[in-house]
Amino acid sequence: MPELPEVEVTRRGVAPHVEGRMVSGVALRHTGLRWPFPPALPQLLAGHTVRSTARRGKYLLMLFDHGTLIVHLGMSGHLRVLPRDTPPKKHDHFDLELGQQVLRLSDPRRFGAVLWHAKEEGDIENHLLLRGLGVEPLGDMFDGQWLYRQTRKRSAAIKQVLLAGDIVVGVGNIYASESLFQARINPKTPAHRIGLARYERLAAAIRAILAAAIEQGGSSLRDFIGVNGQSGYFQQNYFTYARTGEPCRICNAPIRQIVQGQRSTFYCPNCQK
Numbered sequence: 001m002p003e004l005p006e007v008e009v010t011r012r013g014v015a016p017h018v019e020g021r022m023v024s025g026v027a028l029r030h031t032g033l034r035w036p037f038p039p040a041l042p043q044l045l046a047g048h049t050v051r052s053t054a055r056r057g058k059y060l061l062m063l064f065d066h067g068t069l070i071v072h073l074g075m076s077g078h079l080r081v082l083p084r085d086t087p088p089k090k091h092d093h094f095d096l097e098l099g100q101q102v103l104r105l106s107d108p109r110r111f112g113a114v115l116w117h118a119k120e121e122g123d124i125e126n127h128l129l130l131r132g133l134g135v136e137p138l139g140d141m142f143d144g145q146w147l148y149r150q151t152r153k154r155s156a157a158i159k160q161v162l163l164a165g166d167i168v169v170g171v172g173n174i175y176a177s178e179s180l181f182q183a184r185i186n187p188k189t190p191a192h193r194i195g196l197a198r199y200e201r202l203a204a205a206i207r208a209i210l211a212a213a214i215e216q217g218g219s220s221l222r223d224f225i226g227v228n229g230q231s232g233y234f235q236q237n238y239f240t241y242a243r244t245g246e247p248c249r250i251c252n253a254p255i256r257q258i259v260q261g262q263r264s265t266f267y268c269p270n271c272q273k
Ligand SMILES: [Zn+2]
Pocket: 248, 249, 250, 251, 252, 253, 268, 269, 270, 271, 272
């Protein structure tokens, strides 16, 4: 599943091909993905220019003067920039045509989304899908203080609080396990029992791990452009994730796997207290 780093790398990859370009057409080859496509999308967008791109959580935003196109990659979606005459394949459900090129969304499982938010509907941050989102982990709002203050009344395990996404976005299953390891916090610890110093470590770990994933993905930017483009699921050298029973890279104790909220958590019982 594309996580925040993949979405950010996708944004950076497609940005030079869409920003400042006028939409010449829209192709809808299905009724919709997770939700129906707005049927009026072709008329809404044709002749309008993509002013800029942005990302909020895992939502990719294309900003026009009269509104915002919201794109979500779902479980299996990816975007590519292709020559306009490239024949669509089976799961290529949506094209944003930009003159000689198309921005094409392929989404085999159709859990993604393409939605339109008109300017008169108000600030995009208040969109139904965006307004409950926590702060951006790489933004100015996010630090140890923020985590500390937001968790004083949260008795759930810190791993699940991170995954909930209402305090900070983008800390998916892999990144939660890895950042808790780096911060030396046991994933089962109730969030309100964790003090400021440990949250400072956790915030720094989350930032570092996500930034590294984005940087690593940036080196494969060209993969987003071209017929064989595969949006990368960045192969990182994990400390805990999917390493059940293998020796901890710090202390050699076997990495443990538990289930929290139906998701696997990986941690070192020795390093993480
Ligand atoms: Zn260890």
